[in-house]
Amino acid sequence: MVGDFLLVGLNGMTWAMAVFLVAAGLTLIFGILHILNFSHGGFVMIGAYLTYTLINQTSGPTGIFVFLAVAVLCAAVVGVLGYVIDRTVFERLKAVDDSYSLIATYAMLILCEGGVKLVWGPDFIALPPPAGLDGALLLGDLFIPSYSLFVILSGIVVFLVLDFWIHRTRSGKVMQSVALDPWMANVLGININAMFTTAVVAGFALAGLAGGLLAPNQSLSPGLGGTYIIQAFGVIIVGGIGNVRGAFIAALVLGMIDAFGTVYVPEYPGIFFYIAVAGILMYRPQGLLSGIR
Amino acid sequence: MSRGQNTSSTTSAANAAILAAALVFATLPLWADKGLVFLAGIVMVQIVFAVSFNLMFGLTGLVSFGQAAFFAAGAYTAAWLGRAVPELPFLIFCLAGGLVGALLALLIGVVALRRASGIYFAILTLALGQLVYTLIGKSDALGREDGLVGIKRPVIDLFVGTLDLSIGDRYYYFLLVACGILLGLLWWVWHGQLGRLLAALRQDAERIRFFGVNVRRYREIAFIISGGVTALAGALVAPWSQIITPAIAHWSYSALPILFCLLGGASRFWGPAVGAIVFAGLEYATRTMVGVSELIVGGALLVVVLAMPGGIVGTLSLLARKLTKNGKERLNEQSA
Numbered sequence: 001m002v003g004d005f006l007l008v009g010l011n012g013m014t015w016a017m018a019v020f021l022v023a024a025g026l027t028l029i030f031g032i033l034h035i036l037n038f039s040h041g042g043f044v045m046i047g048a049y050l051t052y053t054l055i056n057q058t059s060g061p062t063g064i065f066v067f068l069a070v071a072v073l074c075a076a077v078v079g080v081l082g083y084v085i086d087r088t089v090f091e092r093l094k095a096v097d098d099s100y101s102l103i104a105t106y107a108m109l110i111l112c113e114g115g116v117k118l119v120w121g122p123d124f125i126a127l128p129p130p131a132g133l134d135g136a137l138l139l140g141d142l143f144i145p146s147y148s149l150f151v152i153l154s155g156i157v158v159f160l161v162l163d164f165w166i167h168r169t170r171s172g173k174v175m176q177s178v179a180l181d182p183w184m185a186n187v188l189g190i191n192i193n194a195m196f197t198t199a200v201v202a203g204f205a206l207a208g209l210a211g212g213l214l215a216p217n218q219s220l221s222p223g224l225g226g227t228y229i230i231q232a233f234g235v236i237i238v239g240g241i242g243n244v245r246g247a248f249i250a251a252l253v254l255g256m257i258d259a260f261g262t263v264y265v266p267e268y269p270g271i272f273f274y275i276a277v278a279g280i281l282m283y284r285p286q287g288l289l290s291g292i293r
Numbered sequence: 294m295s296r297g298q299n300t301s302s303t304t305s306a307a308n309a310a311i312l313a314a315a316l317v318f319a320t321l322p323l324w325a326d327k328g329l330v331f332l333a334g335i336v337m338v339q340i341v342f343a344v345s346f347n348l349m350f351g352l353t354g355l356v357s358f359g360q361a362a363f364f365a366a367g368a369y370t371a372a373w374l375g376r377a378v379p380e381l382p383f384l385i386f387c388l389a390g391g392l393v394g395a396l397l398a399l400l401i402g403v404v405a406l407r408r409a410s411g412i413y414f415a416i417l418t419l420a421l422g423q424l425v426y427t428l429i430g431k432s433d434a435l436g437r438e439d440g441l442v443g444i445k446r447p448v449i450d451l452f453v454g455t456l457d458l459s460i461g462d463r464y465y466y467f468l469l470v471a472c473g474i475l476l477g478l479l480w481w482v483w484h485g486q487l488g489r490l491l492a493a494l495r496q497d498a499e500r501i502r503f504f505g506v507n508v509r510r511y512r513e514i515a516f517i518i519s520g521g522v523t524a525l526a527g528a529l530v531a532p533w534s535q536i537i538t539p540a541i542a543h544w545s546y547s548a549l550p551i552l553f554c555l556l557g558g559a560s561r562f563w564g565p566a567v568g569a570i571v572f573a574g575l576e577y578a579t580r581t582m583v584g585v586s587e588l589i590v591g592g593a594l595l596v597v598v599l600a601m602p603g604g605i606v607g608t609l610s611l612l613a614r615k616l617t618k619n620g621k622e623r624l625n626e627q628s629a
Contacts, residue, residue, distance in 0.1 A: 114585065118584035
C-alpha cells in the first residue's frame with residue numbers, strides 16, 4: 001500500500017519534472033519579453049529529434065555522458081535557432097497585441113511540425129534510454145526505472161541553476177530589472193536589447209536541452225510539440241507567467257494532482273490536470289506566484 | 294474611424310465580392326467534383342464557426358482558446374439525439390445542439406470571465422476546452438476515440454410534404470441556406486446595438502463601466518451567443534461529414550477560427566470568412582505534400598500576421614482607399 005503510494009508519487013514527480021523542463025524556457029521568455037511562445041513545444045520536439053539523429057550516429061551502446069553531451073549540443077543548436085528567430089520574428093512582436101504574438105508563434109509551431117515531417121517523416125520513432133539509465137532500481141519491493149530518476153534529477157538541477165542565475169548573479173538581477181521596467185533599465189545604461197536577445201536564446205536553449213533529455217521518455221512524432229506546449233501552458237499559467245519558481249511549484253502540484261487523480265478515477269486519465277488548472281486559476285487568476293522572481 | 298467619401302465605392306466592391314462568393318457556393322455542385330463540394334460544405338460551416346468566434350475576438354476583444362468545445366458540443370448533441378430519438382424532427386436536434394453549446398458557454402463563461410482577462414482568459418478557456426475534449430474522448434456513449442459514425446442525413450417534414458436531404462446534393466443546399474440564416478443572425482448582432490456596445494467594450498471597458506454598464510454580463514452575453522451559434526454550426530456539420538470524432542473538440546481545432554480571423558482580418562465582419570476560404574484553398578492546393586503543406590500554411594500565416602496586421606480584408610480595403618484617393622487627386626489635378 002505504502003509502496004503503491006510512493007510509486008504514484010514518483011510517477012507524478014517524473015511527469016512534473018519533465019513538464020517543468022519544457023516550461024522553464026517558456027516562462028523565462030514570457031517573463032522578459034511578455035511573448036507567450038506557442039512554438040516552444042515545437043523547438044523541444046526539434047531538440048528531441050536532433051538528439052535521436054545524433055545518437056544514431058554514434059556506434060555501439062550510448063553511455064550516459066555521451067547522452068548528456070548530445071543533449072547539450074542540441075541545446076546549443078536550438079539556442080542558435082532562437083537567435084535567428086529573435087532577429088526575424090520576436091523583434092516584430094514586441095509592439096503587437098498578445099493574441100497576435102500568440103498566433104504568430106502558433107504559425108511557427110506549424111512550421112516546426114512541417115519541418116519535422118519533411119526531415120524525419122510522419123511516423124513514430126523510438127529512442128531507447130542510454131546505457132546505465134535503461135535499467136531499474138529495486139528499493140525494497142519498489143521497482144523504480146532509473147530513467148525516471150534521471151528526469152527528476154535533471155528537472156531539479158535545471159531549476160536550481162536557473163534560480164541561482166536569476167536571484168544570485170549580477171546578470172540575473174539585471175534581467176529582473178529589465179523585466180520590471182525596461183525604460184528605467186535603459187536609462188540606467190543597461191543594453192536592454194542585448195538582454196532581450198539573451199533571454200530568448202536562453203529560453204530556446206532550454207527548449208533544446210529539454211528535448212534532448214526527454215527524447216527517450218516517449219516515442220517521437222510530429223504531434224509531440226503540441227502535446228508539450230499545452231501541458232507547459234497549464235504549468236506556467238498556474239505558477240504565474242514569467243515566474244520560474246512558480247512554474248516549478250505548479251509543475252509539482254499539478255503533477256501530483258494528476259497522478260493521484262488518475263489512480264482514483266482511472267476512466268478519465270489526464271482530466272485532473274485540466275480541472276486543477278481551471279480550479280486554481282479561479283481562485284488565483286494571477287497564478288501562485290507572480291512577476292519574474 | 295473617419296470615413297472618406299470614397300467609402301461607398303469600397304463598400305459596393307465588397308458587396309460585389311460577397312455576392313460573387315455566395316454565387317460560387319450556390320452553383321458549386323453544378324460544376325465541381327464531389328470532393329470539392331464536400332470541402333465547400335465544410336468551409337461554409339467553418340465560416341459560421343469563425344464569424345461567431347469573431348463576435349468574441351474581433352468585436353469584444355477576448356481571445357477564447359476553447360471554441361472547439363462548443364462546436365463539438367453541438368455536433369455530438371445533434372448526432373447523439375439522432376440516434377437516441379430518431380423519430381423527432383432534425384431541427385429539434387440542431388436547436389438542442391445550439392442550446393447545449395450556449396449552456397456550456399454560460400458555464401465556461403461564468404468560470405473564465407469572472408476574473409481572468411487577456412492571456413489568462415485564453416489559457417483558462419484552453420484548459421476548459423481540453424477538459425471537454427478529454428471527457429468526450431473517454432465517454433462510451435459518445436464512441437470514445439472513434440467518435441460517432443454513420444450519422445444519417447435527415448428527412449425534413451415540411452407540413453405539405455417531406456424533403457429527403459440524403460438524396461444528391463440536397464444536404465449541401467440545406468447547409469447553404471442554414472449557414473446563410475446563421476450568418477444573417479450574426480450580421481444583425483454585429484451591426485446592431487449589442488454589437489456596438491461590445492465594440493465599445495473592446496476599446497475602453499473601464500469607461501463603459503463608468504457609464505453604468507455591467508461589463509461582465511455583456512461579455513457573458515457575447516460569449517453565450519458566440520458559443521451557441523458555434524454549436525449550431527457543429528450540429529449542422531454532423532450529418533454532412535456523417536462521422537464526428539473528438540478531433541473537433543481538440544485545442545488545435547480551437548486554433549482554426551483564430552487563424553481564419555487573423556488571416557482574413559478580425560476587425561471586419563466578413564474577414565474570418567475570407568480567412569476560412571483562403572486557408573481551405575491553401576490546404577487543398579498542398580494536400581498531397583506531407584510536411585510542405587504545414588510549411589506553406591504556417592509560413593503564409595506568419596507573413597500575414599507580421600506584415601499585414603489588418604489581415605487580407607483590412608489590407609485590401611486600405612489599398613482600395615489609397616487607390617481611389619490617388620485617382621481622385623489625379624482627377625482633381627486634371628480638372629484644375
